[in-house]
Structure formats: C-alpha cells, structure tokens
Amino acid sequence: MELEEALRILAAFEREGVKYVLVGSMGMAVLGVIRATRDIAVFVAPDEDNVARLRRALASVFDDPSIDEITSTDLAGDYPAIQYAPPTGDFSIDLLARLGERFRFEELESQEVIVDGISVRVATPRMLYRMKRDTVRPQDKIDASVLRERFDLEDE
Amino acid sequence: MPIRKFHSVEEMTPLPDRRPFDPENLRIAIAWSRATLALRAVKPTPGVRKFRSYEEMKARS
Numbered sequence: 001m002e003l004e005e006a007l008r009i010l011a012a013f014e015r016e017g018v019k020y021v022l023v024g025s026m027g028m029a030v031l032g033v034i035r036a037t038r039d040i041a042v043f044v045a046p047d048e049d050n051v052a053r054l055r056r057a058l059a060s061v062f063d064d065p066s067i068d069e070i071t072s073t074d075l076a077g078d079y080p081a082i083q084y085a086p087p088t089g090d091f092s093i094d095l096l097a098r099l100g101e102r103f104r105f106e107e108l109e110s111q112e113v114i115v116d117g118i119s120v121r122v123a124t125p126r127m128l129y130r131m132k133r134d135t136v137r138p139q140d141k142i143d144a145s146v147l148r149e150r151f152d153l154e155d156e
Numbered sequence: 157m158p159i160r161k162f163h164s165v166e167e168m169t170p171l172p173d174r175r176p177f178d179p180e181n182l183r184i185a186i187a188w189s190r191a192t193l194a195l196r197a198v199k200p201t202p203g204v205r206k207f208r209s210y211e212e213m214k215a216r217s
Contacts, residue, residue, distance in 0.1 A: 006186055029185030032174035036192035037185070038200070069204040079206035081213040087202045090193050092217070099210050115179040125176070137214050150173065 005061075005089060006040060011118045012057035019045040020054075021110040022122040023131060024094065025143075030113055030122045033146055039083075039092045043123075045105045046075035046097035054095070062086045070095065103131055125151040 006026075013020055022030065024041025044054055051072040058067045064087050075082060075097040085092040098104045109127040113120050123131070125147055132144035133155075147153060174181050200217065207213035 006182075026182065026185060029181050030177060032176045032178065032181050034174060034181060034185045034188060036189045038189065038193065038198065064202075066203045074206055078208060081207040081210045083200075083205045083207070083213055083217055085200035085202045085205075090197060090199050091189075092200045094210075094213065096210055111177070113177045113179060115182050120182070122177075136211055151176075 005091075007116055007118055008061050009040065009057070009093065010115070010120050012060045013042075013054075014119050016053040016057040016060070018053045018057050019050045019105070020121060021105070021108045022120060023096070023128060027123045027128055028143060028147070030115075030120065031125055031128065031147070031151075033143070033150060038090070039094050041094040041096065043096045043099075043103075043105050043108055044075065046072055046080070048072040051075060058084065058093075062088075099131055100134065102134060126153055129153050 010022075012018075021027075021043045022041070023043055024039065025035055025037035026040050028035070029037075044050060051070065055067050055070055058064075058070070067084070070082055070084065075095065080097040080099075082095040083092050084095065109124040110121045111124055113122055129144055129147040129151070132140040132147065135141075174184070205213075205217075207216070
C-alpha cells in the first residue's frame with residue numbers, strides 16, 4: 001500500500017462528499033495505535049445517494065468497471081460487508097454498512113483529522129473499542145484490549 | 157526511526173505511544189504496512205466481493 005494511494009482514496013471521498021468513518025487498523029493508527037494492515041476499512045452510509053458518491057469517488061481513483069457492483073441495495077440489505085480490491089496494488093478497501101445488529105453508520109461517533117490537507121473522518125477511541133470488543137476475531141479482541149488500556153476506557 | 161538493539165526479545169521495550177490524531181500516525185502506519193507487505197506479498201483478488209457479515213469477510217479474506 002502506498003501512502004499516496006490511500007490519501008487519494010480519502011481525498012476522493014472528501015471531494016465527492018462521501019459519508020464515511022475510517023475504522024479498523026487505519027482508524028487505530030490515526031489514534032496512535034499503529035500496526036501493519038492490508039486494508040482500509042470504512043463504515044459508509046448505505047443510502048442510495050451516498051453509495052453513488054462512493055462509486056464516483058472510487059472510479060475517480062481506479063479505472064475499474066467492477067466498482068459498479070457496489071450497490072446500496074446490497075449494503076443496506078443482505079450484504080453489509082463489501083470488499084473491493086483494486087486492479088492494481090496489494091490492498092483492499094473494506095466497506096461496512098453495519099456490524100452485527102449493534103452498529104450502524106448513523107450511530108457512529110467520529111472525529112475529523114486533517115492529513116496532508118485532507119479531511120479524514122475517523123471513529124473515536126470509545127467507538128472503535130466498542131466495535132472491536134464485540135466482534136469474534138482474535139485480532140479485534142487484542143485491538144480492543146490495547147484501546148481500552150491506552151485510552152483508559154471502561155465497559156458500559 | 158532509529159535502530160534499537162537488544163540482547164534478547166525479553167529486553168525489548170515497546171515503542172513509545174504516538175499522540176492520538178497526529179497526522180503523522182497514518183503516514184507511519186502505511187509505511188509500516190508497505191514494509192510488511194514487501195516481506196510477505198499477498199495480492200488480493202481484484203474486484204468486488206460481498207459478504208453477509210464482517211466476520212464472514214474477515215474469515216474468507
């Protein structure tokens with residue numbers, strides 16, 4: 001993954017007005033908890049208008065007709081997790097519309113950070129902790145533990 | 157980042173925490189990821205894949 005490529009994606013999100021929140025390892029990294037990753041994970045609002053903005057943003061970075069397969073019907077319906085791997089590069093973009101029954105886009109707490117002049121919206125420490133605590137993946141449990149200790153978070 | 161040397165893994169102390177929301181954090185994470193991918197290149201299959209849950213996505217990717 002190249003920094004410039006990741007920033008181009010985030011800049012395209014900003015330019016197209018995509019409603020998104022950076023989560024996952026990249027979200028953790030912004031919070032100062034850094035580990036290597038192979039994906040950029042973002043929560044997105046699954047409404048039709050926003051998913052159209054998302055497709056436009058991705059299409060402005062990658063010349064790839066498969067981007068059209070990302071639909072609001074899927075994200076808001078039976079497929080709330082969509083993974084997009086660009087034709088070039090060695091990373092994927094994980095698009096999430098909901099996480100289990102507990103987390104939906106409109107309920108996320110987020111904060112803005114400016115990176116190289118680009119506005120990046122990232123989940124708050126508390127939000128990331130809650131999301132990672134409640135998944136079954138071992139790596140997420142470890143991440144949750146690190147966030148809890150680092151930000152002195154308490155269970156609710 | 158300077159090189160740090162230790163006599164054993166047990167001696168190794170963790171890197172100092174980075175300041176939250178420091179714009180440099182993302183840059184470091186991406187540089188670190190790039191180095192890791194160079195050591196073990198796993199190229200994902202290009203295209204769009206759909207999953208019924210986050211857990212399913214992570215289990216199958």
